[in-house]
Amino acid sequence: MALAEVYTQLAEKVKAPPDSYIPEIISKLATPEEAGMMLSLPATPKEFAAKYKMDEEAAKRKLDEFVMKGLVFRFIKEGQLRYFFARTLGQLGDATHAAVFNHRDWPVREEVLELWEKNSQKTVETIRKQGGWPEGATSARFRVIPLKRAVKDDVDMLPYEDTEAILKNASAIAVVNCPCRMYQVEHGLNDKPLLVCLQLTEGSARYAEEQGIGKRLTLEEGMEILRLGEEAGLIPSVFGGDKLGFICNCDGQGCSGLRVGVQTGFFNVEKSRYQSSVDQDLCNGCQTCVDRCIFGAMEMVKVPGSKKLKAHVDPEKCYGCGSCVIKCPVEGAITLKAVRPKEYIPLLQVDHLQV
Amino acid sequence: MGETDVYRKLAERVNFPQSRFIRQVFQKLVSPEEAGMILALPASTVELAETFGLDEAAVSKKLDEFVRKGVVMPLVKDGVERHFCVNNIIQVHDATIHAALNKNYEPAQDEIVRLWRNFRETEWLEIVRLRDNYTEAQLGHVAPMRGAIKDTSQLLPYEDVGVIMEESPTIGVVDCPCRWLDVQEGNCDKPTFVCFSLTPNAVKYIVDRNIGRQISVDEAYDILDQCAEAGLVAMPGGAPRVRSLCNCCTDCCITFRPVMKYGYRGPLPSRFQSVVDVDLCNGCQVCVDRCPFGAIEMVKVADSRKLKASVDPEICMGCGACVIKCPTDAVTLKLVRPPEYIPLTTGTL
DSSP, X not given: OOOOHHHHHHHXXXXXXXXXXXXHHHHHHSOHHHHHHHHTOSBOHHHHHHHTTOOHHHHHHHHHHHHHTXXXXXXXXXXXXXXXXXXXXXXXXXXXXXXXXXXXXXXXHHHHHHHHHHHHHHHHHHHHHHTSOOXXXXXXXXXXXXXXXXXXXXXTOOTTTOHHHHHHHOSOOEEEOOSTTHHHHHTTSOOSXXXXXXXXXXXXXXXXXXXXXXXXXXXXHHHHXXXXXXXXXXXXXXXXXXXXXEEEEEOTTTOTTHHHHHHHSOOOSBOOSEEEEXXXXXXXXXXXXXXXXXXXXXXXXXXXXXXXXXXXXXTTTOOOOOHHHHHOSSTTSEEEEEOSOGGGSOOOOOOTTOX | OOHHHHHHHHHHHTTOXXXXXXXXXXXXXXXXXXXXXXXXXXXXXXXXXXXXXXXXXXXXXXXXXXXXXXXXXXXXXXXXXXEEEOOSHHHHHHHHHHHHHTXXXXXXXXXXXXXHHHHHHTHHHHHHHHHHHHOOOOOOBOBOOTTSOXXXXXXXXXXXXXXXXHHOSOOEEEOOHHHHHHHHTTSOOSOOOOEXXXXXXHHHHHHHHTSEEEOOHHHHHHHHHHHHHHTOEEEEESBSSOOEEEEEOTTTOTTTHHHHHHOOOOXXXXXXXXXXXXXXXXXXXXXHHHOTTOOEEEEOOTTOSSOEEXXXXXXXXXXXXXHHHOTTSOEEEEEXXXXXXXXXXXXXX
């Protein structure tokens, strides 16, 4: 049965690719009538009530129901409570994932998670077919930041690439489940920790609390999450320049962005200012780094005077996350060094997820 | 007989009259007169005293000195002690190096060691080349090292290093002469006190000359464990009666060195072969490092970022060095050859 046109129209609002699963995902969470209502947003409850001929209380209840499903968001402008439909695909994805994941009793829960997983797989296929990411893909502003423990005594580390400083400077810290690997973790396909997505604005922390999808953390608890990610080989990444709304802790298999790179070789993240290098005299050839590096930057090569192959970093492929450094069993065999100037990171104000 | 002639004749006793190095070894160790006396062997002390018109005590003292220097061997037969001149290349090599190691002759020992080191890289290779061209002489078989085979019921008694020790009438150990040359130079850090002699005569010789010790089966197990730890290749001499057990590294050993360094024919593999379970292999390359023969490569496999170990069956000698230290038990020795594969021989090279 063909889907109602309204779903496609909503999908277009978040700039979903025409062949994506987004209309179908929305259809699981809203009737065609409700979808039509969402198309009319943004609106205040009063405006919404007038349009759909209901009293203001009922209007607010309906809108809050959309919010609970992760489709619609509240914001206050000039003292007025207003509701709007998701502005970006990322926002829609994160919020609907969190909503269904959190409601084990919703019959559509499994279907929605599966559709998102299929959607991520489809993106991989699309990028593979296209031979790369289209110009100006939004996720191109995702940037890897190094694992703090991998960067030894670098006094010049910038506050917006230093995970500890980022958390210290955040207006709030909250943690939510990583949407990207929810489906895989639930189906035993991914063993990485889930509760590692750090939200760093008051708005997003409040949203997590109101939706019941996460919890506020102290600085120390936030640091503990980063350590957990570090241990599990997760890559901290952020969106934007010096103003940051969150720290993702991504894996190469689940992350809807990184998995494309891992599977096709076309990554759409920016490198950190750092790069790994191997001291081949110290390297014991154990390949732990090869296993840790999700970017495929570590190769084993023949070196004179050694029967074992030794690790070698391809600088083109190294994103400077330091995951290899953390688990190298030989102190000093891999080091992470700054190779790009401070100006490499653009200073951008980012309003992503400011809701 | 001129001076050169006596040393040439001594070299002839070990089958290499042309050898400049062997002649020089004898020259460093004995005077022309002493050489003449040695050439009169085999003989008993009485016979020798008669031939040279000397008193028995003086001859006996002289013979002891020759034995200490490693150029003459004592042999008790029918209750009578007789002496004979060293009669093959390995014997003179091992005995004179043991003498040097034991500091039995100052100050020539450094010279002797230097001569043997040079011999190994020059004349010995020529000898090996001729041997390869003109004979199909057996150079022995590798045996799996201690601990490499979990189910020892697969092993024949003469390829099971533990059983070889248990069944030996006596066990003697000396330093490996081959390796000692390299350890002296700082070129090898493997244990040296690992060379087993398993006949009563040999053990008596070792003890009398004070170049090694007679040991118990338990002590032998300990040494075999050290060998396995160090990845030394077990080489039994003879089957079914094993008369010696070398534990070789392939860079020092006079037999393996020409094989590894220059590609000459060498000993044959054991009846076993290493196989890798790719799913269990963690890619640590310990086996690559341990394999004395370069038989293990790291290869790409599906579904793994790490390269995994892969054994080349053409190169694998079935020694088990890789098995001993594999941290995930991913490498095992598999029986691939029948019992008849090991010929029953006396075990002399």
